[in-house]
Amino acid sequence: MIVLGAVGKNGAGKDKLLEYISEKYGIKMFSIGDMCRDIAAKRGVEPIRENLNEISREMLREHGPRYFIDEIARLIKEGGHQGALVPSIRYPSDVKLCKEVFGNNFKLVKVEISDDNVRLERMKKRGSARDPKNMDELRATDAGEEATFQISVTEKMADFTIKNDGTKEDFHTAIDKFVEKNFPNIMQKTSPESPAKVLISFRNGNKTYAEEVLGNTAKKKGTNKKRKGYPAKGGHRKRR
DSSP states (O other): OEEEEEEOSTTSSHHHHHHHHHHHHOOEEOOHHHHHHHHHHHHTOOOOHHHHHHHHHHHHHHHOTTHHHHHHHHHHHHHTOSEEEEOOOOSHHHHHHHHHHHGGGEEEEEEEOSOHHHHHHHHHHHTOTTSOSSHHHHHHHHHHHHHHHOHHHHHHTOSEEEEOOSOHHHHHHHHHHHHHHHOTTTOOOEETTEEEEEOOOGGGTOHHHHHHHHHHHHHTTTOOOOOTTOOSSSSOOOOO
16 A cells, blocks of 8 residues: 655645546545545535634544544545545644554655746636735745745655646656656556546556556557457457
8 A cells, every 4th residue: 555645835736746646546535624624514514714724623632633644544444445645744743643654655745846936827827816926925925834834844754756847748747657666566547538447457466468458448549448359357368
């Protein structure tokens, strides 16, 4: 099992990293924000930022600092997940807790944009009212997050760094290379036409067979139908 978290400055693309891995490789995301929203829904409370923050503080007061991480660990175990993604890693203590609960299965990825001007322009394009509109506001936002979360300290605890300096396609290519190099036996690729259908399963020893299916899938322009002659489980194509 592998549990991935992501850290980076505001607008660096850390959430985009995890969203892409989740969508392409079928790895479930466990969001503390979503957990708080579930609690709010059960209580009939409006899921606005102030209420969610209060729920988070309440849970930590009543159950201790490990509450959400322990809950994520429980959900991973109960669901039999081979991998999990944990967003919202900010504090150094978040990393320490994840290491404490998940051990060496937890890995932290730093997402970085080298040029602050590029980061600012991307934030302006996403159109959030909370995002900075100029460089002075960006620097003030960075300073505020550093004072609150110690982001620079958390970044130094990262196991990997992925640059997000180019296009969206460049970023996706970098993520794919990162996954394939570091977690080839964990991340399961899925068909673009059928995200729930697993086409590669290294755990079941079907690596060769699965690669043959994917190769034919590409030739068939995305269809996930197997060509005649391929067995249902592993093995080689029958000779005619």
